[in-house]
Amino acid sequence: MSPLFTGLLILFALLALLGIGTPIAFALGFVSIAALLIVDGAGSLSILGETFFGGLASFGLVSIPMFILMGSAVASSPAGKDLYEALDRWLNRVPGGLVLSNIGACSIFAALSGSSPATCAAIGKMGIPEMTKRGYPNEIASGSIAAGGTLGILIPPSITMIVYGIATETSIGRLFLAGLLPGFMLTALFMAWTIYDCRRRGIGLSALTERFTMKERFAALPRVLPFLAIIIGILYVLYGGVATPSEAAGVGALFCIVLVVVIYRMWSVTKVTGMFRDTLKESVMIMMIIGASELFSYTLSSMFITQSIAEWIAALDVNRWILMAIINCFLLFAGFFLPPVAVILMTAPILLPIILQAGFDPYWFAVVLTINMEIGLITPPVGLNLYVINGIAPNITLAEILRGSIPYVLCMVVGIVLLCLVPGIATWLPELMMGKAL
């Protein structure tokens, strides 16, 4: 049996298991061990525990639960509300200011929490009612928050980038830097579209907009600045080469917990345990997929499937941009059904050799891949952000949220095209700060 054929069989088996609703981690693990047992015999059972354990026992992975804890500490506090209020007080006399403060608050909160659904929930709870109160249509109110929330997986520190870094053995610090400018670019694209859309529909400054004095504006800052300081601190520590991402994440998590407890007086044991419980659930889910995908990529490469696919594609000799377009469509499709972390872990071992062979930069590709995953978060059937917004704003129908998010999907497609035309958007900053890669 040729490796390509075996690979195809494995793919169909995996799709069938995922289709009947097997948890992703177990479906990946089951397909791998079944393939190994059939091809290599019963002896391959012994590598199961070793590979799974080995895949998890790495210091790089330590940053995942730490960053998740940092995010859930911030998400469980009213920090999102304060952030939103502070931005609104500063920006509300600017035309379209409310939208700017919404998307701005989303991108800052996204950086802190690293989670898209958490960002949607935290900023949307305040932002959506405020926008509808001031006469913005439901589509704009919900769509801008859904899209703003997706920035969480692109703007550093991002769990998705960490997972990519681990799956492809690339530098996590460099990946974070690569995501920074594209994150700002998408934020700007979202803002520009929203303001244009508001103008087009004749929505200007409404009479409902309050005026704030400078005193009120400064009064909103003290609760927000410490969190900004933590993000800047983490980025500084990472790029000053002072500490590794895992160390920065651990200290950042501790700071965030202390801040939340001190500033918001969240002394209650239930709240703190709740924070840890959420972290436990999300981290364990991700870690189990990581362990299983270690097994999966071991299986694929031990049967020469990864190598054969790369060779086969090289032999096709297609134009590299056509290849990139095909890969993008494939990722987009996968992102419609699977969460970003799972897509990255399953596809990275196969895609990376192809990408490198075609002469693309792996850090640039990480950004393109992540934007593809962001699109998956606001498109059906499993667009998580859409359902979060549907949950927090029950008076807005799912159809309105969907209609509202379509222009932002197009903004992201424009973002990908811009990245293809000017790869420097992703690669310039890391090269400036860390020198050339490889």
Add this chain to the structure above:
Amino acid sequence: MTAYIRWVSALSRLAAVAALFLLASAIVVVTQMVVMRYFLNASTVWQTEYVIYALVAMTFLASPFVLMEKGHVNVDLLYLKLHGSARQVVQTLAGLVGLLFCALLAWSGWTYFEEAWSYGWTTDTVWALPLWIPLLPLPLGIGLMTLQYIAEVAKIWRGESA
């Protein structure tokens, strides 16, 4: 079966509490390590390994609880479209796949642990931690998850999981 489900669920919760403490301890140790390394310029011996293995143990020990809470993410598009016994059959099928994988992983993890124990393997660092200690949570946690999976499949037929 009711008693079985109750007991296994209680055990899974207990293991999750242990995992919670491991997570909390890991944060404290990372911070202590950073302070030692970067502020006191001292060298650290056991911290890196401790943090790695604490979080691996956390993963295995909390996994049964996450299963109980339906936290292991899956694609539910298809079976949510089904109704009645068709849905139960598909869910059971998915459950059995998971159950079988967990049982194999637990068994394989047990043999790995037993080898490390009987040959007295240690980690190849200055600390030279006996390898069976970080390996123990693998058969323990995944073994418990296998038991929890039996409970989850049973629940499908008792009409408890919609």
